[in-house]
Amino acid sequence: MSELYNVSASPHVRSKESTKTIMADVAIALIPAGLFGIYNFGLNALLIILISVATCIITEYIFQKRMNKKITIRDCSALVTGLLLAYNMPSTIPFWVPIVGGVFAIIIVKQLFGGLGQNFMNPALAARCFLLISFSRIMTDFGIAADSTIKGIIMNGHASIKGYAMLDGVSSATILSVVKTGGDYNLLSMFLGTTGGTIGETSVIAILIGAIYLLRKRIISLKIPMTYIGSFILFIILMNLLGGKGFNIEYLIGNVFGGGLMLGAFFMATDYVTCPITSKGKIVFGILLGFITAIFRVYGSSAEGVSYAIILSNILVPLIEKYTLPKAFGKEAGVNV
Structure with missing residues (x-):
């Protein structure tokens, strides 16, 4: 008998993808940004990544x-949380910071709410915000480690490519702060990633390589990232025009390339658990992300805002889904059956 006549319980269409394969693909996509972070900031960055990943896996176990x-460390979700947490940290932080952050992400945000699929916000970003509030000085000190071979040196509000430099340690602000205060900055350096910042956020090209991999594997779609980035650009332009600052294309591109916008848009806003499942909801979610990030960037005391924008929007996901659910086919949808 043909399979067309077989009747079974739903779901009738099943994907070959599993949590493990999806998370493994995300981890693979994060490799380019991690490798560049290690190249950019030195061995300290590698140690932070290893400590963060090990903490998350061991804590979950x-x-x-x-x-x-049930032990679920083989699904690679703790691995991805550890990578994202490390990528959102400066390379010069003490080694106990990723340990504290990893324990908070896994136990407080993930496991206490039921484990993977039950957490109401992104564990890595929730942990980063917790660390920013608790240890703000450490988390916002974007110094250059002694063994760093970073090419872009930010000093006195100026960022430029000056060749390799072996440094005893230079304390500096993130390049996004330079953009916000109107200092000199190099857009090519920002695109390549040879600037100050957290371990995994500086290189736009490395992040885009990972994003293309996820798109080719159909792990993510462009709906949330493009809506997020597009609405952010629109709101930045409107807020600056209303504030009398006019239109500045270099300032606009600097805001897109700088900070955690690209990393957040492709790797954290698209988290399956904490983003809407409805098509219209994804668009609303992206617009909300763009608006909140622009508010933080333009009017906030900090130059960043991506982390807070994502976790605040995560909290609103149930409300977004409630009002964007498609109507069921039948009488209530206006169809006579």
Whole structure:
């Protein structure tokens, strides 16, 4: 008998993808940004990444073991959380900071709410915001480590490519702060990533390589990232025009290339668990992200805003889905059956 006549319980269409394969692909896509971060900031960056990943995996294993729950560390979700958390940290932070952040991300944000699929906000970003509030000085000190071979040196509000430099340690602000205050900055350096910042956010090209991989594997779509970036550009332009600052294309591009916008748009705003599942909801979500990020960037005391914008929007996802659910086919949808 033909399979067309077979009747079974839903779902009738099943994907070959699993949580493990999806998370593994995300981890692979994050490799270019991580490698460039290590090249840009030195071995300190590698150690931060390793400590963060190890903390997240070990914490998840110990918690699930003690709570007599199914051990899920093989699904690679803790690995991705550790990578994203490390990528959102400066390379010069003390080694205990990613340990504290990893424990907070896995236990407080993920496991206490039921594990993967039950957390209401992105664990890595929630942990980063927790660390920013608790240890703001450490988390916003974007110094250059002694073994760094970073090409772009930010000093006195100026960022330029000056060749390799072996430094005893230079304390500097993120390039996004330079953009906000109207200092000199090099857009090519920002695109390539030879600037100050957190480990995984500086290189736009490395992030885009990873994003293209995810798009080719159909792990993510362009709906949320493009709506996020597009609405952010629109709101930045409007807010600056209303504020009498006029239109400045270099300032606009600097805001797109600088900070965690690209990393957040492609790797964190698209998190399956914490973004809307409805088509219209994804668009609303992206517009909300763009608006909140622009508010933080233009009017906030900090030059960033991506992390707070994403976790605030994560909280509103249930409300977004409530009002963007498609109407069911039938009488209520205006179709007589």
